[in-house]
Amino acid sequence: MAVPGSHSPDAYNLKYIAFMFSTIREDIRTVFAKDPAARSTLEILLCYPGLHALWMHRVAHYFWMHRLHFIARLLSHINRFFTNIEIHPGARIGRRFFIDHGAGVVIGETTEIGDDVLLYQGVVLGGVSLEKEKRHPTLGNRVMIGAGTIVLGPILIGDGAKVGAASLVVKDVPANSITVGVPARVGVGYSAKDISDFGHNRLPDPIADALKFIGRQIDTIEERLQAVEQIEGIKVELDRYVEDKKREIKEIFSITEEFDRGAGI
DSSP states (O other): OOOTTOOOHHHHHHHHHHHHHHHHHHHHHHHHHHOTTOOOHHHHHHHOHHHHHHHHHHHHHHHHHTTOHHHHHHHHHHHHHHHSOEEOTTOEEOSSOEESSOTTOEEOTTOEEOSSOEEOTTOEEEOOOOSSSOOSOEEOTTOEEOTTOEEESSOEEOTTOEEOTTOEEOSOBOTTOEEETTTTEEEOSOOHHHHHHOOTTSOOOHHHHHHHHHHHHHHHHHHHHHHHHHHHTOOOOOOHHHHHHHHHHHHHHTSHHHHHTTTTO
């Protein structure tokens, strides 16, 4: 490969070295932007295993792309030993990628990761096939995957999507959406600003939202039915047990925060 406008290998090497240094500076700025605990450049250079794993992966990936597979896998293995982060050298990773904390992260061979992606500790981007084919996830740009989440198979996580902590994702996730749960389910009715403001540990629960919606619909139906009974002069004796149970459930579910955490489910 030659540098545009030059046929000199030395010029290409200088260009490549300049690119590597600019990327390192970009990586450091990314840590400052995504981790409020970062205090100094020296601290980032010495104390961030996620950054070390990314830098060593770039070297391993270079050898992998040049068909020096054994050297690439050896570097990947050394990378895992020192950082507790396993990134297959065949994985393709975009710019401004950040792994927060990093322990236990696994990224498979055919994984593709876009720009500005954030992963937390314990994330697995795994495969479900034994065939030599695309078998790992593809993450778009600006994706966030919460701690302990497992994403399996050649599925697509769309641009701007957020996946809640400890989720299991086995289906495609639309762009600019929120997904949470086991198996993960997509939430609806949230703006791009809402999604941007949610943290990975405080994402809304789509199942809880659905139950709240059903509860509101039932209340509406009961109110309309009572109105019809009054008009027609129909008297119905209420089941005291059912009424007490309804009151008890409403007291629990009326606290939105507790309900979103799974109270009563």
